[in-house]
Amino acid sequence: MSDIREAILKARRVVVKAGSSSLTTPQGTIDADRIDALVDVLAAGRAAGREIVFVSSGAIAAGLGPLGLTRRPPDLATQQAAASVGQGLLVARYTSSFARYGLRVGQVLLTADDMMRRAHHRNAQRTLEQLLALGIVPIVNENDTVATDEIRFGDNDRLAALVSHLVRADAVVLLSDVDSLYTGDPARPDSRRIAEVRGPEDLAGIELGGSGRVGTGGMVTKVEAARIAGVPVVLTNAASAAAALAGEPIGTLFHPQSRRPSTRLLWLAHATTGQGRLVLDTGAVDAVVRRRKSLLPAGVTGVEGDFTAGDPVDVCAPDGDVVARGLVNYDAGEIPDLMGRSTRWLARELGPEYEREIIHRDDLVILDGRSTKGQGDE
Numbered sequence: 001m002s003d004i005r006e007a008i009l010k011a012r013r014v015v016v017k018a019g020s021s022s023l024t025t026p027q028g029t030i031d032a033d034r035i036d037a038l039v040d041v042l043a044a045g046r047a048a049g050r051e052i053v054f055v056s057s058g059a060i061a062a063g064l065g066p067l068g069l070t071r072r073p074p075d076l077a078t079q080q081a082a083a084s085v086g087q088g089l090l091v092a093r094y095t096s097s098f099a100r101y102g103l104r105v106g107q108v109l110l111t112a113d114d115m116m117r118r119a120h121h122r123n124a125q126r127t128l129e130q131l132l133a134l135g136i137v138p139i140v141n142e143n144d145t146v147a148t149d150e151i152r153f154g155d156n157d158r159l160a161a162l163v164s165h166l167v168r169a170d171a172v173v174l175l176s177d178v179d180s181l182y183t184g185d186p187a188r189p190d191s192r193r194i195a196e197v198r199g200p201e202d203l204a205g206i207e208l209g210g211s212g213r214v215g216t217g218g219m220v221t222k223v224e225a226a227r228i229a230g231v232p233v234v235l236t237n238a239a240s241a242a243a244a245l246a247g248e249p250i251g252t253l254f255h256p257q258s259r260r261p262s263t264r265l266l267w268l269a270h271a272t273t274g275q276g277r278l279v280l281d282t283g284a285v286d287a288v289v290r291r292r293k294s295l296l297p298a299g300v301t302g303v304e305g306d307f308t309a310g311d312p313v314d315v316c317a318p319d320g321d322v323v324a325r326g327l328v329n330y331d332a333g334e335i336p337d338l339m340g341r342s343t344r345w346l347a348r349e350l351g352p353e354y355e356r357e358i359i360h361r362d363d364l365v366i367l368d369g370r371s372t373k374g375q376g377d378e
């Protein structure tokens with residue numbers, strides 16, 4: 001057994017994520033048999049002394065049948081209505097299925113927007129830790145009913161990777177309707193299975209296609225999840241869940257890609273979209289990106305969008321390239337009067353409360369396309 005497969009076998013805390021297609025029927029209802037089979041595996045993991053955090057998709061897919069729908073509706077409001085119905089049904093099913101083993105479940109619904117705000121992030125972390133300490137199986141999903149298009153995470157693959165940071169999991173298992181990553185559409189006869197991804201070079205030339213019948217994100221978000229997880233990730237189908245947890249050489253094994261940046265900054269980078277843009281002069285870009293300083297009013301030359309203090313905003317170079325994302329300390333309407341001014345001048349002319357940074361370094365994550373760096377790196 002390879003070292004990394006063995007690390008999965010020995011992983012004490014594991015995030016297991018199952019996609020919509022593995023949990024629901026083509027008729028838009030819960031697939032009780034497949035849920036029970038998956039719960040059998042998770043309960044066996046618990047009996048072997050593991051802590052399992054289960055990220056379950058399927059709320060929208062399980063709500064379609066009860067609403068008389070045959071396919072995923074295009075509009076967000078109907079998807080949210082379906083999620084509201086489906087989520088309750090899913091958790092009811094998990095509750096009775098885990099009860100067969102004397103195990104309790106706890107529902108944890110997260111929004112990306114909440115997660116990067118310090119206090120909410122800490123609360124979610126504390127709740128998950130407490131559930132695990134009490135021996136309860138957390139069942140995590142996005143809070144679909146309140147997420148708007150702008151702040152919506154959408155797929156649960158990256159959610160699972162971010163949850164693995166939140167709980168400091170040792171491994172992640174992604175369960176889908178395909179048994180592994182392929183070089184192209186798995187329905188094509190010339191597509192070959194990829195057994196291991198050691199780094200970006202192993203992904204060169206691979207066609208990462210879109211999702212299947214009810215899923216979201218397809219392979220793109222699974223590969224992205226593996227990149228940000230920071231721990232070993234196995235991608236396989238739900239029927240192979242037990243083999244994946246046992247470290248058997250099935251599915252696709254993704255080697256951990258990077259050391260772990262701070263969890264909150266990962267959410268900021270991967271789970272949010274900027275609610276507006278701040279354009280910087282070249283000196284400020286250097287200060288923020290290279291020297292990792294806070295963003296001060298003096299370096300801002302432009303502001304776009306209608307955001308309020310506390311919102312995530314994109315931080316741009318003079319040519320418009322997004323170089324960072326951060327939680328802004330001012331409303332959009334306040335910033336034009338502050339731009340180009342020194343903090344000392346602002347404090348003297350407008351009062352000491354204007355001495356604060358536009359974005360504090362602890363709330364700033366540098367986006368360089370490939371890696372996520374932040375001041376709060378662990």
Ligand SMILES: Nc1ncnc2c1ncn2[C@@H]1O[C@H](COP(=O)(O)OP(=O)(O)O)[C@@H](O)[C@H]1O
Binds near residue numbers: 176178181206211
């Ligand atoms: N290169 C590829 N390798 C494997 N599957 C792929 C690839 N490209 C696209 N897919 C598709 O991705 C789908 C799984 O993604 P998705 O529907 O989002 O699943 P889930 O609901 O499990 O998250 C599969 O049904 C498969 O057809």
Ligand SMILES: N[C@@H](CCC(=O)OP(=O)(O)O)C(=O)O
Binds near residue numbers: 019021142154214
């Ligand atoms: N939160 C959504 C997940 C959306 C989704 O389809 O995710 P996935 O099946 O993992 O690609 C739900 O429960 O329906």
